[in-house]
Amino acid sequence: MKIILANPRGFCAGVSRAVDVVEKVLSLEPHPVYVRHEVVHNRAVVNDLKGKGAVFVKELSEVPDNAVCIFSAHGVSQEVQEAAKRKNLRIYDATCPLVTKVHREVQKASKNEVECVLIGHRGHPEVEGTLGQYRSQNAKIYLIENVEDVMNLQVDNPEKLIYATQTTLSVDETRDIIAALKEKFPEVAAPKKEDICYATQNRQNAVRNIAKMADILLVVGSKNSSNSNRLRELAEVSGIDSYLIDNTNDIELSWFEGKKSCGITAGASAPEYLVQAVVNHLQAQFEHCEIVELNGVKEEITFPLPKLLKQRQKA
Template identity: 50%
Template sequence: MRLTLAAPRGFCAGVDRAIQIVERALAKFGAPVYVRHEIVHNRHVVERLERLGAVFVEELSECPDDRPVVFSAHGVPKSVPAEAAARNLLYVDATCPLVSKVHVEAQRHFDAGKEIVLIGHAGHPEVVGTLGQLPDGAISLIETVGDASTYEPRDPSRLAFVTQTTLSVDDTAAIVAELQRRFPQIAAPHKEDICYATTNRQAAVKAMAADCDAVLVIGSPTSSNSRRLVEVALRAGAKQAWLVDDESGVDWSALEGVRSVGITAGASAPEELVEGLIEAFRNRFDLEVEELRVTDEDVVFKLPRILSEDAA
């Protein structure tokens, strides 16, 4: 069996920062520390932090007044920190800086009197958070090329778009192309909103997929960027592709006769899960392992000052 490991894979800078924020908050304030929504969309990460003393909830109403609360990496509507401040809660915002950039863009367009289109998936926490940055109706959600072809703005000359950061690069490009075809004056982000890590992980999968009989993507079902990697693998020529939480989720019978498998991991999946999957293959096959790297990443995001080592 030949295993090809896509690189980059696994944790991005925003995920690494968010996890560190919960760990530092536990170290500084003691347990429990409450976290509104899963800090990142990965079951293994969440369960490990729970063992350290994190308590995951969906709403601030579930948090006591006397314990810190962390907001997840996906971002939150403006109403959430406002409610926390009204209750005098100590809160730490772990929103990925690249998601915050989208929030700032949306606010800038709104302040300029523009109608805003958000390309994204309905119900995803990041989309909920971005929609919640502005008054109801200020942002219209578009999920597909079909949506883009039927969307009717109030004033086509005063239109702008932003996107969710974890989308398929190709799908988003098709939606943007349709919007730009219909509305040539639509304002685009200064730099694309799909984050560097999503783009790089998809590029690595594209580079290896055609040479693989199967591709396994490590990630949780709730992880948008992980699900997109499965779609990218199939479109790029992989004969089959699956999303697995870890090695226990592999259907080994489906790999009978397969001789070439590609492995990657979503941006919220720890590398130890990749190592566990490789070991599971090693226990079953004579392995040849190679890495296909399309780029190097050196992005690091600073922690909030309240948690930084030099904070008073």
């Protein structure tokens, strides 16, 4: 079996920052430290942080007044931010700066009473947080998930309209939706920069590359990870069998019947040690394994820690 490792893969700068925030806050603040929603969508990462003392909750109502709380990388609505102030919580905000960029675009549209179309998956924490940035009394924000939604969409003021996207959607997925949106509403304004994050794009490009040389692709990532699901879907569209796995326990040897080469990648919230565990597992299953590490875009971007965390570290 030839094992081909995609590059880049795994943790992006936003996820690294979010995990780093939780670990540093756990070392600085008295426990319990609460985290609203999974800080990133990966079971192994969340379980590891639970083991270090993080208490994950779904809503702020589960957090006692005056406690320490961390917002996840996916961001929160303005309503949640205001609720945190009323509860006098010490908040460390681990929202990915690229998500914050989208929030600011939506806030600006709301302030200027420009209607907004958000492309994203209903119920995803990032989408909920972005929808919650729009608070105009005289204009609206609309959530769409596909081209059919565009066909059914009616807006109040098509001359004052912008669109924004969930950062972890695939380029292919949004391309058709955006094209349909522009055709139906010629005046719709695009964001200043494409909202799909650099890490999502880079990992998708790596999957397109690996799909040309592998018979099967394993995507290391949790089922609730949007960007991991997109990687698996992209491989299938490219014509190879693809499976999303949390860890080696999810692997079935029947997948490899008649296959000679296996590509491996990881979603932006999956740690590298899980990838290496998959490689070791496959090496144990096959008598001869050749490991090939592909070249790819070198990601050197880093995001600074939240201001409050920097201040606490200096204190």
